[in-house]
Amino acid sequence: MWMKLIYPKWPKLPEQTEFHLPPHGPINFAANVPPDVELTFHDENRVELDLEDRPDVVALSVMLTCATPRAKEIAAAYRARGIPVIAGGIAVAIHKEEMAAACDAVFLGEVEGHFDEMLDDLRRKQLKKTYDRMSQLPDIAAVKTARRDILDYDLYTYRGVRMVDLVHASRGCRFNCPPCSVAYLGGRCFRPRPVEAVVREVESIDNGRLFFVDNSLAQSKEWELELFRALKPLKRKWISHPIEADDEVLQAAYEAGAWYVYQAITQPSDGIRKRIQMYRDHGIGIEGTIILGADDQTKDDVIRLVEFCLEMDLDMAEFTVMTPFLHTPYRAQVESEGRVLHNNWSDYTTGKVVFQPRHMTPTELQDLYYWAWDRFYGADGRQTKMARLFRKVVLRERAEGVQVLADGTLRGWVKPN
Template identity: 30%
Template sequence: MNLKHTCSRLKNGMHSQPRILIIQPSHYRSRSNLSPYKTGKRALVGLTLPYLAALTPHGWEVQLVDEQMSSIDFEAEADVVAITTWTINSLRAYEIADRFRARGVPVIMGGPHTYFYPEESAEHCDGVGVGEGETIFPVMLGDAIEGRLRKFYRAPRPGELAHLPFPRYDLLDLSKYGLIRTFSVQTSRGCPFRCEFCSERFYLGNDYRYRPVQDVVNEIKSSLARNIFFADSNFAGKPDHTMELMEAFIPLRIRWSTLWPAYLCNNARFMDLAKRSGLLHVNLGIESVDQQTLRELGKKNSMVSQYQSVLRNLREREISYSLNFIFGWDTEPADIFSSTLRFLREEKVPAAYFNILTPHKGTPLYERMLAEDRIIHIDDIGRWPGIHCHIKPKNLTAEELEENVRMLYRKFYNYASMFTRLPLPLNQARIASWMINLSQRKVSRAQVDMESFDDY
């Protein structure tokens, strides 16, 4: 393909500004239905597309396409196409890239997927960004416009997060996000923990880095948002800084949601401040109700005996919450599924997500399972929506593990369970919990996993 077509078109006066089309692909509905998943709307205003627009140098004409909500015009006039990819949408991303390249349009790709699969991604595009985009994305665009794209652009060691540009929400059609739209804001990158199964610490860096408080406050003010999802791997990786941040939220009068470790909920001062600052919903990765399994996970700060006080502290402050579980650990007892369901019902947990231990490429878990010859369908890991087991469990078959997780979704999100767990009368926290439950009920009936936190 002639990558100099863009430069020559500009020199010939076809248009005065270079044009970039930035695409966030949807994912295929299933292995048997290769049509992109569409909703036409979202509750959460995503961060990736408007942030990439903010990183685009001045003088470019920028168009953003979220394929889940709108169709891609494959005949669009574009000098460069940029595609952001997770593994779940990588196959669709490759198809999109191939179609634009067939027209002679240079395609660049980035995102978490290209960090772990750079060579594979390079087969479908002209330039692959590996790592954080602040330093490499503008360079890739400059090289593309000059017709000198390299195959790989690797970001230097992750740097400080001060003075990041604010997302270009002005380029989005915000009417597609409903009346009570929630904006994504990132206050930090990385995580201080070293979970064997987690891949985020590799492409975001092992160090926990956080933005200056005033930068975060200014971004929230600029968006005019009143509902915020803080899209951090761990919002409270440094609790003292988090408390400073929450103090700054109070005059903003926002309602916000996020993720953090469960043990922090036993810190009364921390939780009181979170409530005063507008915390609506928090997601907690407790992973298991079996203490031996928590030891296998290396969760030193997690004690099953503390779960009741953690959840009581949330209920007393009328904070909505959801719990994440992972199944498939070697140390799990035979009754792990029934004991988990019993715990959820007894504690009247408002929302929960049930996951299968997955050996994502690049993680210590992947390397361990590979060495033990326990990975199933290695090329499919993370590629398809739904409940899929990619390991050989020690205590049951892969099919049994999948069916037990489906059972948890069905039983936890049936109407009888929902009316038992979710109290009346409604307040803001309970409305949030009901919204998650109704969404997850649809998910459980379709036997498709949630791939995002759109319903927080």
């Protein structure tokens, strides 16, 4: 059976430098596809799709809400020619009814240990419409090393430099922030993978630079210390979401290769000022992730927040506008107040205002969003700041005697058996 695994394209934020990371969802899914299935992978963000071929089945891996319209178009094209289409991924779980209507079958939830039933039904041509495993989270120890062999790494470079490889050490999150759907997807619980499984997976990646895509590492001090101590001998450098603001943890993170973190900054405060300083004191860079247009922000608050990012001299910053994604606490609130402007999912990119903000007009928020990018990056430009952050990691690798070759491969890396 030939399964054509497709990662549908989505509209990029024009303000951001366009670069493409090797995807994570599809390679995790691929690890659960048995070897007798011939699997090919097609990232539409990087290559044009051939919609005229005849695979036995098309599998759509859909991560973002703004990719769902394109996913439905692809499904329609194949189904019109009698080719079955199945779909899974975060955005499929979030948009389950409309994705189920557009495909032959949808898989909801985490795939480990659960895909065989769908595959058996597919082979017997008896697919059910929905395979809902959202309330049956698999044993986290069942998560396998992702199948990076399906990726064409030539597609994931920027100016000739290989992009980071994505990997995860945990799933879920114990928090429930208003704009986030992680609690809906994972039941508001933190599930760390066995540290030895993470180490095995990292060892299997030839890239010297990684991105731990876990929602937030700041979930358990003991776990972070155990993880970082285990990662240290592997000599990788890595990016992650927040790390515990604790000197012992941050020192262990730095020694384990922490390069920079994505840190949410919601308002100028002594707490966030201290946290940023702590990262910096431990040699860890900061890319601020800043959502503009929250209900407690006036126009002046947005301006103050952007000025605060400049004052803190963040290495990088990513500005987005508040967006009421389905199955988030924030969506429930703005919906009940009649403040959702529309559900054109292609516009749910976090770069377009799709709701009525509380203290300004949608146009004012949209203009503030453009202003924030211009103000922060100014004459320097985003690429200059990116280059500085990149230089930091190169200098550190050199100082530590770690060599990353031009193709991103870690020198001395030995393929595990």
